[in-house]
Amino acid sequence: MRRDIRITDIRITPIAFRDGPLLNAAGIHEPWALRAILEFETSDGRIGISETYGDAPMLAVLAQARPVIVGLSPFDLNVMEERVRATVRPVAGAVEFTLAPGSHSAKNAAKVISAFEVAMLDLQGQIVGAPVVDLLGGAVRDRVPYSAYLFFKYAEHHGKPYAPDAWGEGLSPAQIVEQARRMIGLYGFRSIKLKGGVFEPAHEIACIRALSEAFPGMPLRLDPNANWSLQTSIAAAPELDELLEYYEDPTPGLEGMAELARHTRLPLATNMVVTTFDEFRRGVALGSVKVVLSDHHYWGGLRATRELARMCEVWGLGISMHSNSHLGISLMAMTHVAASVSNLGYACDTHYPWQEEEVIAGGRVAFDEGAVRLPASPGLGVQLDREALARLHEQYLACGVRQRDDLAQMRKYQPDFAGTSPRF
Numbered sequence: 213m214r215r216d217i218r219i220t221d222i223r224i225t226p227i228a229f230r231d232g233p234l235l236n237a238a239g240i241h242e243p244w245a246l247r248a249i250l251e252f253e254t255s256d257g258r259i260g261i262s263e264t265y266g267d268a269p270m271l272a273v274l275a276q277a278r279p280v281i282v283g284l285s286p287f288d289l290n291v292m293e294e295r296v297r298a299t300v301r302p303v304a305g306a307v308e309f310t311l312a313p314g315s316h317s318a319k320n321a322a323k324v325i326s327a328f329e330v331a332m333l334d335l336q337g338q339i340v341g342a343p344v345v346d347l348l349g350g351a352v353r354d355r356v357p358y359s360a361y362l363f364f365k366y367a368e369h370h371g372k373p374y375a376p377d378a379w380g381e382g383l384s385p386a387q388i389v390e391q392a393r394r395m396i397g398l399y400g401f402r403s404i405k406l407k408g409g410v411f412e413p414a415h416e417i418a419c420i421r422a423l424s425e426a427f428p429g430m431p432l433r434l435d436p437n438a439n440w441s442l443q444t445s446i447a448a449a450p451e452l453d454e455l456l457e458y459y460e461d462p463t464p465g466l467e468g469m470a471e472l473a474r475h476t477r478l479p480l481a482t483n484m485v486v487t488t489f490d491e492f493r494r495g496v497a498l499g500s501v502k503v504v505l506s507d508h509h510y511w512g513g514l515r516a517t518r519e520l521a522r523m524c525e526v527w528g529l530g531i532s533m534h535s536n537s538h539l540g541i542s543l544m545a546m547t548h549v550a551a552s553v554s555n556l557g558y559a560c561d562t563h564y565p566w567q568e569e570e571v572i573a574g575g576r577v578a579f580d581e582g583a584v585r586l587p588a589s590p591g592l593g594v595q596l597d598r599e600a601l602a603r604l605h606e607q608y609l610a611c612g613v614r615q616r617d618d619l620a621q622m623r624k625y626q627p628d629f630a631g632t633s634p635r636f
C-alpha cells in the first residue's frame with residue numbers, strides 16, 4: 213500500500229559553490245554561495261530531494277523541524293505543514309539579508325515547509341510514476357521561459373580565491389551588452405533583466421538604453437532592489453517608460469511603490485514588498501504593484517505558489533518568478549510549478565548561468581531557446597550526483613562562509629562603503 217510508505221530519515225547537507233563577483237544594492241556576492249540539499253529516505257528505499265537556502269539560521273530551523281517529519285507518509289503534506297508551523301522557532305542572533313526575502317526569519321516556517329514539500333512531492337511522483345507537475349494539476353506548457361539575468365560585476369573576487377570566471381568585467385554599457393550577448397548566445401534567452409541599484413541611476417539607464425539598441429524588441433527589466441528614493445524613481449520613470457517591460461522594486465515599501473505607481477504608466481513588479489499573503493492583501497489595497505515575482509522557497513512551496521498565482525489572477529496582477537543563487541534541483545522545482553501556472557505572464561528569473569558547479573547527475577540543466585523543458589520522468593526528474601554533493605560539502609566546510617553578507621564582502625573592496633539604502 214502506498215500509504216504504508218514512510219519517511220525514515222532526512223539528511224540535510226550544506227554545500228558551497230563558486231559564485232561570481234556580482235554587484236547589487238547591498239554590496240557584492242561572496243566567492244561562495246551556500247545552499248542546503250535535503251534527502252528524504254523512505255521505508256521502500258526511495259530518496260526524494262530538495263534544495264534550499266544554506267545559511268546557518270536556515271540550517272538551524274531545518275534541524276528543528278526534521279524530527280517531527282520522520283515517520284510521516286510522503287503524502288502527508290498538510291500534516292507536515294501543521295507540524296512545521298508548530299515546531300519552527302526564530303533563531304537567536306540571526307542576521308537578515310535584506311535583498312533576499314528568503315533570509316528573513318519571519319519566513320522560517322514557510323521556508324522549511326517549502327523545502328520539505330519539494331522533497332515529498334519528488335517522492336510522491338516517484339511512487340505514483342508521475343512528474344511533479346502532474347501532482348500540481350498538470351502542465352499548461354511543456355517548456356518554461358527564463359530571462360537573461362545580467363549583473364554589474366568585477367572581473368575577479370577580492371583576494372582571488374580561484375581563477376576568474378569567463379564573464380569578465382561588466383561595468384560599462386558596452387560590457388553589459390557584451391554580457392547579454394554571451395548569455396543569450398549560450399542559453400537563447402528572449403528577455404533581459406539588469407540587476408541595478410549599484411551605480412548612479414543615469415548610468416544604469418544608459419545600460420538599459422544600450423541593451424534596447426543592441427536587442428531591439430527584447431523585453432527588458434531593471435531591478436534597483438529598493439536602492440532608489442521615491443523621488444529618484446519618479447524622476448527616472450519617464451526615461452524608462454519606452455524601454456522596460458516592468459520596473460522592478462526601484463523604491464522601498466508598499467507605500468513608496470504605491471506612490472510611484474501613481475506617477476508612472478510602467479507596471480511595477482516586486483519580490484521585496486509583496487513576500488507574504490499579508491503583504492499581498494495590503495499591496496492590493498494600496499495598488500502598490502502590478503506583477504508579483506513569486507519564489508516557492510519562501511512563499512511556502514509549490515502549492516502555495518499556485519495559490520499565490522490564483523490570487524494574482526483574482527486581483528488582476530501578473531505573476532512571474534524571482535531567484536537567488538541556486539543549482540539544478542531548485543531550477544527543476546521552479547520549472548514544474550511554473551509549467552502548472554496558466555497566468556505566468558513573464559519569463560522567470562534565474563541565477564543559473566552564473567553557477568558553474570552542479571549537484572545533479574548528468575551535468576547542467578539544458579536550456580532550449582531560453583526555456584527549460586519539463587522532464588517526463590517521475591518526480592522532479594533529476595537525481596543527486598553523490599560525488600558532486602560530497603565535493604560541494606567539502607567546499608562548504610572549507611570556505612568559511614556561514615551566512616551571506618554582501619555588505620561585509622563589499623567593504624573588502626571599499627572599506628568606507630556605507631551600504632545605506634536607498635543610496636540614490
Ligand SMILES: O=C([O-])C(=O)C[C@H](O)[C@@H](O)C(=O)[O-]
Binds near residue numbers: 235534
Ligand atoms: O530579484 C531580486 O531582487 C534578487 O534576485 C535579489 C538577489 O539577492 C540578487 O540581487 C542577488 O543575487 O544579488
Ligand SMILES: [Mg+2]
Binds near residue numbers: 437461482
Ligand atoms: Mg528583484
